[in-house]
Structures are given as C-alpha cells and as structure tokens.
Amino acid sequence: MKYVHRELERKFLKMNANFKAILVTGARQVGKTTMLRHLAEGTDRTYVTLDNSAVRRLAKSDPVLFFQTYKPPILIDEIQKAPELFEQIKIICDESDEKGLFWITGSQQYKMMKEVRESLAGRIGILTLYSLSQREKAGIIPAEELAFSLDALLKRQKQFPKNDIVQVFQHIWTGGMPAVQELDSEMRNDYFNSYIETYLMRDAAEVGGVTDSIKFSNFLSACAALVAQQVNYATLAEAAEISEPTAKRWLNVLQGLGIIYLLKPYENNELKRLVKSPKLYFCDTSLCAYLSMWLSAETLMKGAASGHYYENYVVMELVKNYAYSRNKVNICYYRDDRAKEIDVFIEENDAIHPFEIKKSANPDTREVKKYEVIDKASLHRGAGGIICMCEEVIPVDNENCYIPSNII
DSSP states (O other): OOOOOOTHHHHHHHHHTTOSEEEEEOSTTSSHHHHHHHHHTTSOOEEEETTSHHHHHHHHHOHHHHHHHSOSSEEEEOGGGOTTHHHHHHHHHHHOOOSOOEEEEESOHHHHHHHHHHHHTTTEEEEEOOSOOHHHHHTOOOSSOOOOSHHHHHHHHTTSOOOOHHHHHHHHHHOSOGGGTTOOHHHHHHHHHHIIIIIIHHHHHHHHOOOOHHHHHHHHHHHHHTTTEEOOHHHHHHHHTOOHHHHHHHHHHHHHTTSEEEEOBOOOTTSOSBOOOOEEEESSHHHHHHHTTOOSHHHHHHSTTHHHHHHHHHHHHHHHHHHHSSSOOEEEEEEBTTOOEEEEEEEETTEEEEEEEOSSSSOOGGGGGGGHHHHHTTOOBOOEEEEESOSSOEESSSSEEEEEGGGO
C-alpha cells in the first residue's frame, strides 16, 4: 500500500521547529511510525523500536549508554515500554538548544502521560494520531479550516465528491486502520482477531492489570453494543460479569489505549439539570463493527444499529479534524434530565455551534428548534445545522444548514 499523507503532518512539522521533543500518541497500528519514518526520509535521524527486547533491556537498564549508542536526532518507537528514558531525554534537551531532537511514539497513554508530564514539562509537544479519516483516504486535505457559515461550507464542498451512503458505510465498515484497507472480509476478520489478541489483550494486561481475557472480550463486545449511547456502567458490568468499579476502570484502560472515545456532556452553570455521563464511541468504526459481527458494509448499512454507527463516524471525523487543525475547540454533547439531547456542541471562540446527526438525506428541519435552549441560557450561538446524508449544502434558516457528512 502506498503512503497516505496524514493531516497531522502539518502540525507535527510546525511543532518540530519549536520543540526539542515531540510525542505522537494513538492506538496501535494507526500509522504513527509510518508517518514519522516517512517524514524522516532523506535525513540522518536514527530509528529504534522498543518492541525489540534487546534494545528495550538496554533502555531500561542503562539510559545513558542507550543514547550513546543511538544518538539524537532519533525516532523512538513505543516509548511506554521504557519510561526510564524520560529522565535522560530531559537532560539531553536541557543541554542542547537544537529543536526536533526526539521524535517519540507511544500507544499507551494510561500511565505514560504521567511520566511525560513529570519529566518533560515545557520541553515536549504532544499530538494524537487517529486511524485514517475519510478525507485522508480520499486524498483530500482542505487548506482552509472547517467553518460552518454558509459561504464556508459552499466553498468547502467544491473539493469533495457528492455524498453517497454506500461509500459512507463502506468507509464505516472498513474503518481507518492502514493495514486493513486492501484486505477482503476474511482477512479483515483475521486481522482484527489478531489485533485484539496480540495487542489489545496484552496491553490491557500490562497497563490496566486486566487478567481475565474472556471477561475482557465480553466487555469489549458490550462496549460495541452501546456505541453512540450514554455510558451505562451497570449494563457493561452485567455483560462482562464484573463489578461496576471494574467496568469503569476497564473503560478508562480502553480510552487510554486509544480504542474508545468518550464524548463529554456539556457543562454550564446557566443550564441546570444536565447529565453527567459521557457518550461512548469507537475511535475506529471497523473494530466496533467486527466486535458486533457486522460481516459486510451492506448488512451494517441496512441493520438496526446503522444510525448509531453513522453518528460514531461523524463524531470521530469531527474529532480527527480538530485534533489536526489550527483551532482549539471543545467538542461535547448536550442532554438534560428531561432527555432533551443535541448530538454535538462545538465550542469555539466562546460560540456554541450545535449539530444534530441524521442518517437521512432529508431530515426534518424542525430538529434545529432544539437549539433554542442555547439562546434561552443567554449563551452565544454560532452557525450550526444538521449533519446528514444530503448531497449538497442547503440552508435551513439564517443560522443552520443541511451539511453533507462527507465534507466534515
């Protein structure tokens, strides 16, 4: 498979010019090493992986000798396997004014980030890479930042083909793991079975102390069954025959490993009676589909859970967009104790952009009436709309549009 350019490259290279060390985190097999080795082509940067047991022993036992052997500039893969290196990286950074000395990858945020914050505060830039977005797979990386005014959306849609539900669900079912893109359904199933056994189970045991693989497997399947829904620890615990505190800990492990994404509920003192539970999404929809045994894109598209998978897809496309963009935003959802819900709030520059997500090409325009809750609380509402399967951007009113999901 030829190299697929990643949206994160722009941000990484800019950070490389300003920081002595850059850490790229993310789940296993999303392309962290591939991206960094591509960016290092034609340079004298050393590459070393701590998956190699001999290299790992040296790193853990003698960090000074490790860096005498593997001199910066260096790319270190899977840094979480030898946290002993962090202190020596700090020393080298403090002794040099050179930027971009250390490129580091790590796939276990669960404990690693504590070590990073303690050892390398102020010296390291931290980025997250997710599996391939639908934009990256299509080879479309817009120059302009995502914006929701009618003019901005009309300009953006010119860069994309028309929305097509078959293609959307093919993307949802195939997901974004680079290694899966050219596999048939049989090999895809074998890939995810191996991924769970060789990476996920092992990492969960190492970082989260998970020892019962059967119960953890049941827990994974229970998470997939609750995709795009509020987290219910009692349901997860019952499905895996574990306690609720264990369910909460295991969910945190999956979040730290980059397997799931927990969308936080909106919080504001002006709005009372808001729920506190996050919503559960999978960072890669294909893994979720595998766990729920959707054996083809067509059966998934026509299945009872298709709306949940479509919502998961849209939310993660937004998450990926803003993880790589210049703009800092807060992504959350709104729900009160009367079950009034708005699928996504994007808070940017003190404005709230509200969105409903509908797997329909012609959703009911009355959906936008929900957004009045923002006005009633005297909050600043920005442009919003309904992200859906429509083929082109269509205004609903002065503040909202139908937005084709494939241009997000």
